[in-house]
Amino acid sequence: MRLLGINLLFQGKAIQSNKSPNLNFRGNLGRTQVDTVSFKGNNEKLDQELIDYLKSVKKSEKLDFEKVKKYITDGADPNAKDKNGQTPLHITARSNSTDIIEFLIKSGADANIKDKYSVSPLHEAACFKANEALELLIKNGTDVNAKDRDGDTPSHIAAMKGNKEVLETLIRYKADIKATNKNGLNPCGTAAKFEHYDVAQYLKYKMQDRSLDF
Template sequence: MLDVGFQVNGIFAGHTPLQAAAQNGHLDIIRLLIQHHVNLEIEDKDGDRAVHHAAFGDEAEVLELLARSGADLNARNKRRQTALHIDVCKGHFDVCKTLLSNGAHPGIQDSDGDTPLHDAISKRRDDLIIILLEYNADVATCNNNGFNSIHHAALRGNSSAIELILSKIQNRQWLVDEKKDDGFTALHLSALNDHCLVAELLLTKGNASINAQNISLQTALHLAVGRQHLQIVNLLCSKNANVNLADKDGDTCLHEALRHHTLSQLKQLQDVGDSGRVYIYVKIMYGSIKKNSCRM
């Protein structure tokens, strides 16, 4: 067909022959098309090029061939996704490795601002997180919601991702306490969402600042008490969190506990705070509650 005027860059059913061959792993056809000077960078209606189609098809050998032939591995489709984004989301480890070893950039952001590392964290793929970190994916890059990779892992409760990231940023300890625009650190996010193992890793392996305050002057303990996350309250109190810090409204964690009737949390706070104050607050705000109720 190629000898009788076949158009190597023609569009058939919305795709070029190269795009179709790339997604289906037809290496011989791809080689033939390349010999006839096929355009490697034509986009379909979604902005996907041959490299994207190879990514969809989990075709590592095709991507290797396209890379050797000069295809742009960092090309982005209309969702601003690279082939690497696609393969991380689909869990195609071998293709991800091929892309990275051939120069694909691990830190390009899609239309949501997510990097492939954000996606790997969401998918809970430790193997992909490891290889992305090996190729120097930047954990400090923030998505459109202001989440860097540590924030994102804390939000998702991905403790293994937290551990892997902490092992790679020992010379950038400040990242553990990096704040979003609202002042939330990773520890705030783990406390808010009841991810106790994540919080423990941030404190023990990341040396997170336990008393860091957000723009509302809330600590992680304020948030854990407010959400009635007893396990996190216990963890933070056992690590000597300051129970007397006040938020922007002047409320301490004790005020917060009383507001939510969480007497079991009061017991945790009482163990590290002023038991006299606990009883006074209970007496003033809930006159019907007896002193023994706080002591359990």
């Protein structure tokens, strides 16, 4: 039996003879075990550089698509995480960078990935009123009713921030505005708590709309 052109029988005999593995042995890919470790280390370095770049750009500035593309094509992981579990998608969702979001997803980024607080990229988009990013994420399979560690959905976050436009988009994509968080509040109650009374009134009306029963 062969795997990548390496004879497994040969490997088995090496183990039986109690010989140390030859770290300079090259398979069909032409890469030694030492090379592989070095390659992995280089990828981790690229991951960190990508995260650092994305976090360094101010909200008022535009992210450089070509720069992000180069990091990914050079081997950076589109699902790389910082110490809080935030990924490139979390960061680009905040900045409403739809071109980069689309590229990251096509490159394998998980649209439903969560950080260590169970915050998804959609929560970030809802928080920062990034409506175009929000819609793009939803179209790529993001859960509109995902909950963070406090039980807040993206609708709760939008209500908390008074982002009516974001709420309109979420409702259009069947977000459950009757869902409650760990404090027993739905988005309407959350909007009222944060004194966004116009948003609370809008949500109250929508909750009474029978066409939203799905």
